[in-house]
Amino acid sequence: MTPKHRIGLVLGAAVISISTLTGCSSGSDQAKDVTEITVYSGRAEEFIAPFFAEWEAKSGIKLNVRYGDSAELAAQILEEGENSPADLFLSQDAGSLGAVSSEGLFTKLTSNVASEIPAKYVAANRNWVGVTGRARVFAYAPDRVKTLPLSVADLTKPAYKGQVGIAPTNSSFQAFVAALVENKGQEFTKSWLEGLQDNGVKIYAKNSAIVEAIDKGEISLGLVNHYYIWEVSEALGRDINVKNGFFVAGDLGNLINVSGAGVLASSKKQSTAEELINFLTSAVTQNEFVEKTHEYSLLEGAKQPEGLPALLEIGAPTIDLDSLKNILITQNILVEVGLL
Numbered sequence: 001m002t003p004k005h006r007i008g009l010v011l012g013a014a015v016i017s018i019s020t021l022t023g024c025s026s027g028s029d030q031a032k033d034v035t036e037i038t039v040y041s042g043r044a045e046e047f048i049a050p051f052f053a054e055w056e057a058k059s060g061i062k063l064n065v066r067y068g069d070s071a072e073l074a075a076q077i078l079e080e081g082e083n084s085p086a087d088l089f090l091s092q093d094a095g096s097l098g099a100v101s102s103e104g105l106f107t108k109l110t111s112n113v114a115s116e117i118p119a120k121y122v123a124a125n126r127n128w129v130g131v132t133g134r135a136r137v138f139a140y141a142p143d144r145v146k147t148l149p150l151s152v153a154d155l156t157k158p159a160y161k162g163q164v165g166i167a168p169t170n171s172s173f174q175a176f177v178a179a180l181v182e183n184k185g186q187e188f189t190k191s192w193l194e195g196l197q198d199n200g201v202k203i204y205a206k207n208s209a210i211v212e213a214i215d216k217g218e219i220s221l222g223l224v225n226h227y228y229i230w231e232v233s234e235a236l237g238r239d240i241n242v243k244n245g246f247f248v249a250g251d252l253g254n255l256i257n258v259s260g261a262g263v264l265a266s267s268k269k270q271s272t273a274e275e276l277i278n279f280l281t282s283a284v285t286q287n288e289f290v291e292k293t294h295e296y297s298l299l300e301g302a303k304q305p306e307g308l309p310a311l312l313e314i315g316a317p318t319i320d321l322d323s324l325k326n327i328l329i330t331q332n333i334l335v336e337v338g339l340l
Contacts (some may be wrong), residue, residue, distance in 0.1 A: 001112075015228070034269050037063060037267075038085050039066070043093040043137070051288070070204055074089070074096040083266070084264055087267040088273040089261065094324045097128040097260050100262060103225050103268070106264065117129050124322060128262055132296060132298065137245060138221055140242065142243050150316070151251045156195030166222065167223075174331065180192065180228045184252070212232055220255045229242050255319060261280065
């Protein structure tokens with residue numbers, strides 16, 4: 001496997017090297033002085049760039065953005081340490097944020113930053129905050145899956161032999177497995193992964209490929225994030241033969257992870273970076289996320305993506321998102337069973 005796929009490298013000495021952004025300005029964090037800030041974005045450019053452009057137009061402040069895999073960027077920040085040019089890190093998952101936070105490289109956000117985001121989507125020490133919600137689901141072909149699984153544990157049963165797809169290198173899948181380790185233990189997690197393999201699980205590089213494979217009839221069911229059915233349908237320009245399914249309430253397969261953001265402690269432009277977070281978590285922008293990316297708003301009472309239940313109706317397990325930072329053990333298990 002490559003370093004890109006192992007956030008465990010974030011916690012070790014062997015980190016990848018990525019060329020440093022240039023053009024980052026320094027100076028006091030006063031509105032009249034700040035003309036640009038640097039963002040490391042684990043969110044894909046095609047989805048987040050329009051939001052960045054909107055903020056630039058409203059604030060008059062230029063964003064120098066480095067796009068990349070969230071784990072890769074977290075590794076970069078840890079390698080750079082206090083010399084990082086980044087002012088803000090926007091990650092697609094809580095695990096990458098936690099890895100940076102655990103090394104003391106984020107500053108504590110002031111109380112007026114993302115103040116409407118519920119506490120369960122915010123780090124306990126307020127070093128990072130959630131921006132959008134991402135529900136884990138099982139995507140399935142409704143005409144081929146007659147008996148829906150009630151739990152992720154069901155996927156090792158003969159009824160699903162050779163019909164399930166997963167993406168082990170994907171950070172969202174790894175975060176889910178980390179939740180399994182945290183709540184069920186290493187032995188259960190290893191046994192479950194081995195059970196999937198014995199049951200003929202199919203391996204894909206990414207979530208969208210799983211959804212496409214279901215639509216093509218290659219498999220009938222896969223573990224993905226909720227918005228990939230919408231994303232693939234939009235890309236193909238048609239309805240697809242795939243639906244989102246949820247396990248019974250409380251099952252770990254219903255994990256709700258978040259994309260989120262933290263401000264670097266070394267930044268001299270912390271207040272401006274916090275203003276960007278407030279823009280991303282404002283009611284107007286949150287509504288745009290729902291409409292334009294099909295992700296969940298984290299604001300209480302916000303509307304949900306079309307065709308999906310509200311966050312509180314999903315029956316998500318009670319998970320401390322900070323615990324998802326500890327996934328080195330998870331990745332070692334994935335390597336041990338041959339999935340990485």
